[in-house]
Amino acid sequence: MDKDLLLKEVRALLGDAQVNTDPEALYDASADRYKKYAKARRVLDVPPPAAIVYPRSTEEVARLLSFCNEHGINVIPRAGKTSTEGGLENWKELTLVIDALHLDKILKIDEYNMQATVQAGVPLQKLEDALRERGYTTGHSPQSKPVAKFGGLVATRSIGQFSTLYGGIEDMVVGLECVFPNGQICRIKNVPRRSGGPDIRHIAIGNEGSLCYITEVTVKIYRYFPENNRFYGYLTKDLATGIQVLREVMVNGYRPSVARAYSEEDARQHFYHFHKGKCVLLFMAEGNRHIVDATCKGIEEAVAKFKDGILEQVSSELIENWFNHLNWSQQDIDDEFEGMKEKDSHDGFTTEVSADWETIPKLYDNVIRRIRSEFPRAHDLTLLGGHSSHSYINGTNMYFVYNYEINCAPEDEMRVYHHPIQRIIVEETLKLGGSMCHHHGIGKYRNEWTQQEHGSAYFMLKKLKEAFDPNGIMNFGAIFYQEEGAKFQK
Template sequence: MSVPQSEITGQLAEAVGPENLSSSPVDTIAHALDFWPRALMKSRSGPWPRGPKWVVWPGAAAEVAHVLRIASAYALPVIPYGGGSSMVGGASPRGDRPWIVINCKRMCNILDMDEVSMVVHVQAGIVGVELEERLNARGFSLGHVPTSMTTATLGGWLSTQSAGMLSSRYGRVGDLCLGLTAVLPDGQVVHTRVAPRRATGPELAHLLIGAEGTLGVITAAHLRLHRLPLHRRFDSFCFEQVAPAMGALRQSLAAGVRPLVARIQRDPRLRRSDREQDAPEPTPADLSRRVLLLAYEGPVELVEVEQEIVRDLATALGGEGLGQAPARRWWGQRFAAGFRMTPLLVQDHLFADYVELGATWQALSGLYDNLEEAFEKRGWRTRITVEHARLEGASLGCAFWGEADSAEAALEAYDEAWRLAARVCHAGGGGLGHVYGGGQHRAALLDDNAKQRLAVLTEVKRKLDPAGIMNPGILGTE
């Protein structure tokens, strides 16, 4: 089908208002990419990728609906866009047809605040940090704090079922969602109703949570809140190996402790920036040491008991108490990590990314070792963190980076690193993709069961989106 561009431009202007529509290179270039390292790496040696033909900023669900009806009529792909911080090509372009980007960030209002039930009704285009600050001002917190906090939008979080650094206590963002409004591909605006819990069929919001914009655009949500804590405590323990650190964390969670933060990482005292000038080089024993960082919040007496229980379990497994400082220090720098990768990616021969996988406790320490070994063997550097711990398991966040001889070789090494990570992950009983979603990138790397689940998504998509306009190519959809 040919695309009568000026006709479409006119209709889109009518849908959102001419001031909220742009085909200017400034906007189309800015919306051509997200934060997918592979796409960024390609763009540094090759041409900047083609952008959308149109960027629209609708102000409400009805305007989104209008845009989707236009897109349906002309069979134009539509990419919903939040903060553009996807690491998996969720908002990167694909295909030949000119497409529309729906930038959701103008839909950024708090619609209602029920302080009695501690539930907020908010538009999905709001940026995470802004939502959190506005809630904080009223004494509440969402409890969802990913490193993308200052960039990503609520809609992006919900669409990718994001997990933040406080997920051990507050769950993933979908666990906070009591109901949502979404626009389906044919322009119908649907609301899933709010209830604390219900037994009236499947929880329908979950068809859109995690669907990464392939079934529609999430425009608003009801979210459960927490009171801002009066009291927060930190603690840290050092272990000779990663396995006993995992054991202490696992046992603590099984005992019913609900830490705010629980992560295992390399000994932060080894960090170059933190070491004395004349300090000796770290020994292999130093390097295999792992530190369990913890934070707690809630009523002070309860926090004290939780701390005591974890301390007993950690000590019994050989953990050495390091006190509050290391955990507190991590807390102070918790947003610093996310955007540090950028300089790595503008240098032509470097490659870097972040493998995230989930596994049950029993599989976890084997996976940790195998992943580290496989990467180091190739001369690639890794930093693995155990995070998002819960009763039955945790996730491994494995930052990797390396250097190649050329830009092309860097891209090849990058792809090879991912294939390797997927192999190690599947062989060890882990599940790839735990925090960032699948986008364009992860679908092909998943195990067979996960691929089957995405095939089911494609089936549902055929019914809701027969023209295939919504974020095609994402999560293995067509």
């Protein structure tokens, strides 16, 4: 099938108004924030999709997928467009981007059963605002909350700033609806728990558009007690101290909503007004008053235990104020993109990994040492550091951050800067038994390591792809390495 025939057929399926072939919109749809610098400079090396389509119902999604499956058309599911790892990047000439724009309804807020059901195109902020009016919260708060939508949040296995209390999206989703390439619509019912075989929610959660299209999601909701929020901040002598305190709090069973430890350089960009060249440790406790009181006591005890590494306490207003300005609006994202048309630097490229408590400090040191000594453009780095922002009983994450001046052609930026740094981070993580991707997903630029990430269990992942997407039409290159896509990864 050629592009003209494809467009004709899709217009017949949906009608003209739901098919967008505007060249600017297609250019925008050809890549996500992974290649934002090349995109801003208009030197992208990937093809635009044939069209962006906007289904109005699950049935229309099913019709579109069946059609694409039958004719071998690549499909990229799209929601809020905040993807950071190339999940929305297009590597095929014949591609339809299926955008959840019109799947934008909050279907039910069920206060008695403490759950809410939304369509995939509902922005998280929209549900959160509706819940807050009634005294509830989703507990989900990624920095992209104002923009990201439920389809993408579930498909990337996202996590929010309050994860230590509420968990990641996988802990929140109680049921969902999704559509497979053959047009099969599946509704996973909303129950508190069941032992009805493997947990099939996880076939959709984290699939990054490579197995199915998520159309509807039901999440838990929580009582919201903002009046009980408490904040703590400290300067620490090193990152290892911060991580030790985080561990102490977690292993003693406390669940602050936020628990974070920053390296000196990363602290410099976030807390320039008070960090004094030191590392920063911070906490937030929230929820029911009695639980908050106990959590605060746990934090204070953990800090006291490691007092030799704690340099001073920071005013809680500074921490609270910082939190209130952390999220990115669409305007912030657009401003950053506009800025890249002029500015030759990257502020905040990241790679996020996870490992157990014992491994994380070692991993951090190995990575920083290798980048400083092996990365040929280390002299262009303006910041190199990281923070731990999501902790668990058995370990934590490390969010490596690196900013740099770009002294090369815009189209070479990823090859010259990001890829060599990312490679060091991934190699060190996998060598020490950690996970190379804590919450941004694999996208299309970590797929060369997917097999290594999963080891012998890759068998299971591969079988899912073969079973649910036998014709390989779902988001070509996402999660699964494709020889044909390798040219775009260079």
